[in-house]
Amino acid sequence: MSRPTPLSGFPEMLPAQRIVEQYVLDSIRRTFELNGFASIETRAVEPLEQLLRKGEIDKEVYVLRRLQAAEGEADAGLGLHFDLTVPFARYVLENSGHLEFPFRRYQIQKVWRGERPQEGRYREFTQADVDIVDRDTLPFHYDIELALVIGEALSALPIPPVRIQVNNRKLAEGFYRGVGAADPAAVLRVVDKLDKIGPDAVGQALVADAGLSPAAAQACLRLAGITSSDASFADQVLGLGVSDPLLDEGLDELVRVVDGVAAIRPGLVVADLRIARGLDYYTGTVYETLMSGHEDLGSISSGGRYDSLASDGRATYPGVGISIGVSRILGRLLGRGTLTASRSVPTCVLVAVADEESRGRANAVAAALRGRGIATEVAPSAAKFGKQIRHADRRGIPFVWFAGDPAAGEPDSVKDIRSGEQVAASAENWLPADADLWPTVNSLSTEDSTEEEQGS
Amino acid sequence: MSRPTPLSGFPEMLPAQRIVEQYVLDSIRRTFELNGFASIETRAVEPLEQLLRKGEIDKEVYVLRRLQAAEGEADAGLGLHFDLTVPFARYVLENSGHLEFPFRRYQIQKVWRGERPQEGRYREFTQADVDIVDRDTLPFHYDIELALVIGEALSALPIPPVRIQVNNRKLAEGFYRGVGAADPAAVLRVVDKLDKIGPDAVGQALVADAGLSPAAAQACLRLAGITSSDASFADQVLGLGVSDPLLDEGLDELVRVVDGVAAIRPGLVVADLRIARGLDYYTGTVYETLMSGHEDLGSISSGGRYDSLASDGRATYPGVGISIGVSRILGRLLGRGTLTASRSVPTCVLVAVADEESRGRANAVAAALRGRGIATEVAPSAAKFGKQIRHADRRGIPFVWFAGDPAAGEPDSVKDIRSGEQVAASAENWLPADADLWPTVNSLSTEDSTEEEQGS
Numbered sequence A, B: 001m002s003r004p005t006p007l008s009g010f011p012e013m014l015p016a017q018r019i020v021e022q023y024v025l026d027s028i029r030r031t032f033e034l035n036g037f038a039s040i041e042t043r044a045v046e047p048l049e050q051l052l053r054k055g056e057i058d059k060e061v062y063v064l065r066r067l068q069a070a071e072g073e074a075d076a077g078l079g080l081h082f083d084l085t086v087p088f089a090r091y092v093l094e095n096s097g098h099l100e101f102p103f104r105r106y107q108i109q110k111v112w113r114g115e116r117p118q119e120g121r122y123r124e125f126t127q128a129d130v131d132i133v134d135r136d137t138l139p140f141h142y143d144i145e146l147a148l149v150i151g152e153a154l155s156a157l158p159i160p161p162v163r164i165q166v167n168n169r170k171l172a173e174g175f176y177r178g179v180g181a182a183d184p185a186a187v188l189r190v191v192d193k194l195d196k197i198g199p200d201a202v203g204q205a206l207v208a209d210a211g212l213s214p215a216a217a218q219a220c221l222r223l224a225g226i227t228s229s230d231a232s233f234a235d236q237v238l239g240l241g242v243s244d245p246l247l248d249e250g251l252d253e254l255v256r257v258v259d260g261v262a263a264i265r266p267g268l269v270v271a272d273l274r275i276a277r278g279l280d281y282y283t284g285t286v287y288e289t290l291m292s293g294h295e296d297l298g299s300i301s302s303g304g305r306y307d308s309l310a311s312d313g314r315a316t317y318p319g320v321g322i323s324i325g326v327s328r329i330l331g332r333l334l335g336r337g338t339l340t341a342s343r344s345v346p347t348c349v350l351v352a353v354a355d356e357e358s359r360g361r362a363n364a365v366a367a368a369l370r371g372r373g374i375a376t377e378v379a380p381s382a383a384k385f386g387k388q389i390r391h392a393d394r395r396g397i398p399f400v401w402f403a404g405d406p407a408a409g410e411p412d413s414v415k416d417i418r419s420g421e422q423v424a425a426s427a428e429n430w431l432p433a434d435a436d437l438w439p440t441v442n443s444l445s446t447e448d449s450t451e452e453e454q455g456s
Helices: A015-034 A085-098 A141-155 A169-178 A184-191 A194-208 A214-224 A233-238 A245-264 A326-335 A356-371 A385-395 B015-034 B085-098 B141-155 B169-178 B184-191 B194-208 B214-224 B233-238 B245-264 B326-335 B356-371 B385-395
Strands: A045-047 A062-066 A078-080 A103-112 A124-133 A162-168 A269-272 A285-291 A301-311 A316-325 A339-341 A349-351 A376-378 A399-402 A413-416 A422-424 A440-444 A449-453 B045-047 B062-066 B078-080 B103-112 B124-133 B162-168 B269-272 B285-291 B301-311 B316-325 B339-341 B349-351 B376-378 B399-402 B413-416 B422-424 B440-444 B449-453
Touching (some): A015 A103, A015 A326, A015 A339, A085 A103, A124 A141, A141 A245, A141 A285, A169 A184, A169 A245, A245 A285, A349 A385, B085 B301, B124 B326, B169 B184, B316 B326, B356 B376
Parallel strands (some): A349 A399
Antiparallel strands (some): A045 A078, A062 A078, A285 A301
């Protein structure tokens, strides 16, 4: 068999990169759990009809069939999930009798989309979602809490600062109605293309495709240009002279989100009235997130309020949630070498082996160190000590242990192979520096340089 | 939309069950990392030709296609991986220039098989694999180490005791050759059916299908009946009067594994000469593992030595590895209710809300507690305190916090809702008991009852 080549869109990591990913996922998990979110995982597959019910991504779904399905066996009708929100809505309906509401859940899993791979877009990628759903009604304060939780999760990571851009679907829809749009959803879809095709083309499409008057199209473009890090956006909107009850409701909600978040974490959110989010299940607040210095990557964390994604006829389960695009963030920062791990293995100590007869003594040392929480492996062979030290060095293992001969009264010793310092030591009480116990993750950004410790 | 129903073979967990699974996966990860194994993940898909190269499971592979593949677009030729060994072998070949050998890796991921679901067999399930691969040759002591690592990982879990059954493919193949088998692999495949069809049917098939003489078939059955927890199996084999160089080599290897493991962890392994393992890539030591009191479940952890699974023409990468069937273990123990979590949420403290005007004060208390590592959420609404306490109680949250009014000189207090005891407290220094900080996992087996603590 010849050497295999990578599959485009299905990135894999080397061990040192995976250590960074584990650090990031552990950190996100810890923030979510500290905030009282329970973990769930859903199966990778959903019935196709469920996958195609929401969102405009039918071209991107991977469908499954059994390789040797029996003659006449129907296609299973299953596809791989393309996000974690649709499966979560299904999970809530299926298990509603066993869940306590409001239900706070996080979910960190891979998702699959058959789209054209490019930077920041993969066919297989990891998302970290956090949602709160309730039965029938969901208090509005969760729209504020979700932004704060995501801000806490992202600011705990060794990544550049982030800014969450918020908008409100009611605000946009009310405004479009107020300028006379017959189909506000069509206007939203056109405005959503601002980043791709620019304001001139959007203005023309609003007239040609969404049926607006030229003046109404200009008003919609002006709305999309409004942004502020405080509640002043509301006056700017009112200054456009459009009125509609739904617009008022959306303005009020967006003011509450911007003020509520700013009171606790100033600078985290900014009202940005061009934010639309393509998925059609959002009904109120919508969030996107830009990473400082990496705005070209697009949103690294997006979500919103959905009032009717899950309904079983007897009850409706409104929710609000945000998803962190873990693969998008790491693809960029690992790719540019700004996030690195201090070593490629969890190992802190390599126990040298003088000869194969003494491997048992080396094993005993390793077991004693592991029993005290120090990751340890034993050298693969009784090569010359210089070769064993190089074995450790190539992996970034900081310490090499030499077992003495108890019969000869010779003590053990441990060498820090970075400094060359070697000291007598006992496996019963020796401890490495805290920073050496597990691999650390180093962030070398242009804006700041931090060292973060990796827990196990 | 009506209430969805579960998909057979794709089990999902409720939040409290997922807490148990997270505890188990965290524990396995910690053991593997303490032993110096680095984590990798491989993509979920492999080229079909790669998947079908090894193993007899072609009927079980799920093939992918894009739902709306372009006209004339070829099938992607991708399938979901059915184990983690075949993808790992491909990963080693693809990245051999970037890996340090011997390469110690663990891998905890889902795998998919389109087989008929039954207890212990799923269409989607989680495996935890640990392997060591080297370039060209792999020292034999790793066959001993792998059994010890898996023993350490499994005995750290809140599950019944396990026994690893070991055998050796060389021993079996050499013996079959020694009795005159023209096709030792065919004999192995028949012997592998012992558990399913019994010794009489196997004896007949050895004659009819594998071409053995009746005497040779009887010798093979007697070989399969040999078992011992020490090296005495070797004398029993020699007593059958069959000789072959490969048999001698296999006997020597199996003695080394049994003696080597027993010296460190007596009772963990037993030589059992009926163990065959269906997958055809094993070439030496093979492992299966039974859980005490759940022998009917079959092996919960299996693997072996493979000398030529990965080869790129210039180099061969021999390895030895074992896979823990996490879903098989948890499906049984969660299904029988012998493994439970102390609560269904990570939350330790619910902060009560007296009225919506004071929600900000409750949020500040929650932030202070979280900052000190205590998982905290704030009550969803300013309902009567009795209702807020029931909200905590239904989730198993042990503490409810009441924020005092600083303006009135009123201190905060915290209530243990299990005992009803309420004491004055400050969010700056209050600490719960260690056992209450995170959910704990309780094991209620008939053999022992242990409480294990859940880290985050």
